[in-house]
Amino acid sequence: MRIALITGSAGLIGSESVAFFADKFDLVVGIDNNMRQYFFGADASTEWNQNRLQEAHTNYIHRPADIREVNQLDPIFREFGTDIKLIVHTAAQPSHDWAAREPFTDFTVNANGTLNMLEMTRQHCPEAVFIFTSTNKVYGDNPNYLPLIETETRWEIDESHPYFQDGIDEFMSIDHTKHSLFGASKVAADILVQEYGRYFGMKTGVFRGGCLTGPNHSGAQLHGFLSYLMKCAITGTQYTVFGYQGKQVRDNIHSYDLVNMFWHFYQNPRVGEVYNAGGGRHANCSMLEAIALCEQISGNKMNYTYSETNRIGDHIWYISNLNKFKNHYPDWTWNYDLNQTMVQIHDSMVARLEQTV
Template identity: 70%
Template structure:
């Protein structure tokens, strides 16, 4: 039986990966020490999700409360399972622009050093395994903000005849832009993954995600756009819109669709690849458009405030062009559109309230 090792296994993409690969019959080794609660407070803790995974899968899911920066413990774990590890899905991260600026050392060591520890452990103990890294569109910094954007009634948009109208592809430069410290630490990790693929001939890929979302997201003020927005709409907690008149656009991909993309790569891996992956033109929205859908689904009005001060380096408009990935893996298709995603998040949050 192949072993799938997943970092950040109680988080959004990590737990979706657990479900996906456990249902295929694989043994799952999960690594998660709930740093999310350290970053964003107790309300963002993923312990509830860890407990649910353990209850659901029993011995098929083995959880390890390890910090990915701890080289000795990580290498000990990899050595224990050795070449039985067929796939590493690395989702653990410090994911927030704003938090990174408050503690640059922790941000960088988690995102960059932690990735290096995992890559080197893979090279030492299971070099034939597939290594998938959950990167981010923030590696492009604020370069997308210099596109010729047009302000419409509910969103910023780009002209239909522009080369990036379909979405931003991997040709966009990651240089000479403001990334935020979070973006810089993810760039370092992204490049490391590419280098281990190209230099050591390992089966590695960086998936540069748009907004990753889904029902298992422990949304918080500083991270988890749609999940936190729905939470605020349901609970009456005030939401703050930062700049751009609430018309900033994001493409949103359901956690299932992303992990399904991982699965397709795992079946036919390449070495040192980079893929932009997100909701593309299939699933995207502005802040104002997302608010309208949340209010419709919940039957409640969102209480929100607005500040002209946008987050430094934040994107005004970002839609992913997933054409490269689809050209390599044409059998992969989306299951969820934007409304499907928000319905799923809404139902999950209501269910959690009932359970508690």
């Protein structure tokens, strides 16, 4: 039997992974205890997504285990053992601001939880491919010291800089920089995944995401900005833009495109590898540009305010360079551009809001 084990299985990337791998494996085992509701409140609950997955995929099994607790993970790994061929570890505390409220919780979820998953893999299914969703926040605020130029709607890097054409590559330093506590806990996890690959020879892959997005995101004010932004556009809820004149730039990758990267890696895995994973020059926008796109798609004028206080560790300009991954896996490319993704988010959000009325 071939089993895929997915943590954070009711979240954005976890649920996309379940749907993607359900017809490629005999069984998909999901681990998710809906901590997103604890982090961000009832509106961010992933219970709706868990129910959707259980209804849609007959070979999906859900386990509400806490990745911080080895005594909850060990029975799952013992039950399925070496039949586990793929592990996609997406469970995390994902917010800068929230991490500062509860540093112990943030670190134990992101760092200790990842260590637990790695060690369970090493003990029970060491030949499995282990994929970890890291973040571009491991680079801290180093991107903010690039030569940036302010334009009418965005910050942009100087055309003479090597990063202008394709974005930031994996050789940017993750040292001597301010990460936020969230960024620090993800750095710890990122390095652990690399080390288990390089020290133990395990097939581990680290994917440093830009903004991960898609129609199944339970967006909240502190995390999932495109999803939450579109929700505010639809409902008229006030949105706050934090700092940089609203011109800060992010690249955005559809959840399907990211999971498709995982699939390519699984088919030809490498040891302790690291990849930047985002929308690159293919799909990126500033906050002001995202607001304009939400208004265009929803047909509503957005209600937003501006705060001069930027979030600690936030990037002014970040675009991922995916050349390394594309060189290793030349058959992969994006399926969704930014407009297609935003239309999907809008239509999914409208449908979900109608169901709650």
